[in-house]
Amino acid sequence: MSVSAAARHLESLLPRLASLRQYLQFHARLLTSGHLGAHPGLRARFLDRLALSPHPAALPHALLLLRSLPTPATNDLNAALRGLAASPHPARSLLLLAGRLLPALLPRPDALSLSFALKASARCSDAHTTVQLHALVLRLGVAADVRLLTTLLDSYAKCGDLASARKVFDEMTVRDVATWNSLLAGLAQGTEPNLALALFHRLADSFQELPSREEPNEVTIVAALSACAQIGSLKDGMYVHEFAKRFGLDRNVRVCNSLIDMYSKCGSLSRALDVFHSIKPEDRTLVSYNAAIQAHSMHGHGGDSLRLFDEMPTCIEPDGVTYLAVLCGCNHSGLVDDGLRVFNSMRVAPNMKHYGTIVDLLGRAGRLTEAYDTVISMPFPADIVLWQTLLGAAKMHGVVELAELAANKLAELGSNVDGDYVLLSNVYASKARWMDVGRVRDTMRRNDVRKVPGFSYTEIDGVMHKFINGDKEHPRWQEIYRALDDIVSRISELGYEPETSNVLHDIGEEEKQYALCYHSEKLAIAFGLIATPPGETLRVIKNLRICGDCHVVAKLISKAYGRVIVIRDRARFHRFEDGQCSCRDYW
DNA sequence: TTAGGGTTAG
Secondary structure (H helix, E strand, O other): OOHHHHHHHHHHHHHHOOOHHHHHHHHHHHHHHOHHHHOHHHHHHHHHHHHHOOOOOHHHHHHHHHHHOOOOOHHHHHHHHHHHHHOOOOHHHHHHHOOOOOOOOOOOOOHHHHHHHHHHHHHOOOHHHHHHHHHHHHHOOOOOOHHHHHHHHHHHHHOOOHHHHHHHHHHOOOOOHHHHHHHHHHHHHOOOHHHHHHHHHHHHHOHHHOOOOOOOOHHHHHHHHHHHHHHOOHHHHHHHHHHHHHOOOOOOHHHHHHHHHHHHHOOOHHHHHHHHHHOOHHHOOHHHHHHHHHHHHHOOOHHHHHHHHHHOOOOOOOOHHHHHHHHHHHHHHOOHHHHHHHHHOOOOOOOHHHHHHHHHHHHHOOOHHHHHHHHHHOOOOOOHHHHHHHHHHHHHOOOHHHHHHHHHHHHHOOOOEHHHHHHHHHHHHHOOOHHHHHHHHHHHHHHOOEOOOOEEEEEEOOEEEEEEOOOOOOOOHHHHHHHHHHHHHHHHOOOOOOOHHHOOOOOOHHHHHHHHHOOHHHHHHHHHHHHOOOOOOEEEEEOOOOOHHHHHHHHHHHHHOOOOEEEEOOOOEEEEEOOEEOOOOOO
């Protein structure tokens, strides 16, 4: 066989390599045939495949091979950078580029090298390294490369530096659809969903901004829907849905999965389920089921969550998200035994969130010993949220010892938020232990307690209005406060008395009532009442869990004013109608 | 020969 024929033969074997043994044999033949040095293209292709092979020994072997080369080429380096960036230890990719993994002189990196390194810094959330790589992009003179700059933008966004991501975007002279998608997704996931939506509207208004023959694609839609879901804006969500239809993207299963999530989080369970049923059964993925089960759960339909879970085809294995969604549904519907049954039959290892849901489920049901036993027998130490869950259960059932224990753990873990103190103080107050109530208050004062601000949104005619507890920022605040006075007098006739035990301040009863009266969700509802025609459904989104008093008030308003009120709090939906809530006061 | 963007979670 001539040299080139041998090389062609090896080349043809390359795509068929699978086992580690085959890779090692191939390596041996490269060595013995002399092609390792004589055929750098073949060598780099082999190295690339080896470094990406899923076998755990493959990547170390690729690095060994790289080290054995007297003068590695840029492509050899890139293969290793790529493999390391995709590995469980992406930081090693950065060490390699910095020359700390190879003793020999490094070949000069190119745009591709930087692309892989940026992927690695994104996976490490290493903003500092992303900045350094940005400098390297400029130094190497490869800053006109759309793909590289998109990767750079994405890396900034994934490291949480949205300002720099935006700046890269703004300074790019050519942007393709992936560039837009990258910033869109970065903003949507980086707690700037409103900016994401503004960017989407800019793209939707004139996608002449895109290179010719390029259109928004399913990634654009998924990212935009994720922003709508976070904001809870049904109007924007429906606009994105219509937009997707125009481009024939509404049949795409990933778009459908995002639509299910969006409609559910924007308060429309029926639309979410319509989308789920519109997907052909054989096209439904695990995520489709997870999103639909979660939709039932958020809306308090635990029985339906269980039913859908049982109906999952056997070819789709439930994952941790599926179980969490089902458990959540059981929790919100008070289905204790079903929840425990599902938890005990889990076929994946439960994580902190699964335990959290079970502890909440047991705690609400008054099974505090079991809840506590669950916490201390978990295979990992409980986190802050879990102790807060237990503290909440202790408060609900007036168990002082457990509340104290949980509060001590919270202090140990460095939690210092007002809610913890309020719960502990309320347990003492329920037992008339006023000295202890005072002691908690003193501790609060000493510790400079962090207040988690409560705020609510409501969408009226497509405009979002934001309210913070007791604020007077809204242009119509005087009308809103007058409406609240009217509300209080009308629901008082139905027997309303303020539930002031949720307020812990060193203030008198009347001031406590004041503090409660202007909770953000009440401001949002009052505004909704004066800004919409009679009978229209009011939709409110709250960042925290709804408080007991607001829950009572919302029920009474729904009766006194003949309005359906839908409140999405941090955990679920409450639908108030004719004096009742869909959660049946179990939340 | 090798590069960029995405959904579900207490």
